[in-house]
Amino acid sequence: MKIIGVGRNYTDHIKELQNEKPSEPVIFLKPNTSLLKNNSPFYHPDFSNNIHYETELVLRISKEGKNIEEKFAGKYFDGIGIGIDFTARDLQDKAKEKGLPWTLAKGFNGSAPVSEILPLSNFSDLKNIHFSLKINNEERQKAHSGMMLFTFERIISYISKFILLKKGDLIFTGTPAGVDKIKIGDKLEAYIENEKMLEVEIK
Numbered sequence: 587m588k589i590i591g592v593g594r595n596y597t598d599h600i601k602e603l604q605n606e607k608p609s610e611p612v613i614f615l616k617p618n619t620s621l622l623k624n625n626s627p628f629y630h631p632d633f634s635n636n637i638h639y640e641t642e643l644v645l646r647i648s649k650e651g652k653n654i655e656e657k658f659a660g661k662y663f664d665g666i667g668i669g670i671d672f673t674a675r676d677l678q679d680k681a682k683e684k685g686l687p688w689t690l691a692k693g694f695n696g697s698a699p700v701s702e703i704l705p706l707s708n709f710s711d712l713k714n715i716h717f718s719l720k721i722n723n724e725e726r727q728k729a730h731s732g733m734m735l736f737t738f739e740r741i742i743s744y745i746s747k748f749i750l751l752k753k754g755d756l757i758f759t760g761t762p763a764g765v766d767k768i769k770i771g772d773k774l775e776a777y778i779e780n781e782k783m784l785e786v787e788i789k
């Protein structure tokens with residue numbers, strides 16, 4: 587499986603990092619070794635002093651597809667979970683400055699904690715899925731899927747023009763405002779609606 591990330595998909599987050607609004611989805615990859623499951627702890631690496639959390643809805647691809655038309659894209663995912671797109675902001679800022687790839691800033695070990703994936707039947711309206719993040723019991727991010735610049739269908743259609751999607755692939759769909767640095771000892775808790783889906787301790 588592979589993990590595909592979408593950057594700059596929420597206007598309020600684009601503003602907080604002073605990025606430009608993209609005309610097409612911004613796509614990057616995280617290797618499958620970045621996946622962290624079962625509420626495993628995250629061990630803070632020493633190559634970064636500024637790892638940010640980014641809470642995101644995560645789509646699970648249900649069948650192989652390429653050049654998927656947007657109107658059919660809804661048939662290519664079967665579940666939604668929540669994940670944290672950990673980002674070494676210091677490394678990313680350096681890379682951005684020089685126009686270099688984000689691979690190490692986004693793809694380090696354990697940089698993609700993901701919850702259990704809920705079947706689509708759990709959701710009555712895909713354009714109105716609320717999610718949030720608490721750190722040490724304080725709410726830090728809160729948004730809903732209707733705030734995305736690019737819809738789930740648009741993202742899947744766009745990626746599939748370039749990259750063959752396969753069953754089991756995960757797509758991180760972008761983060762809203764409120765990103766910030768993690769520190770050792772923090773306890774992150776991510777929610778879909780009012781249900782706690784994911785817990786990550788920073789060690």
Ligand code: MG
Pocket residue numbers: 591592593640642671758760761
């Ligand atoms: Mg992200």
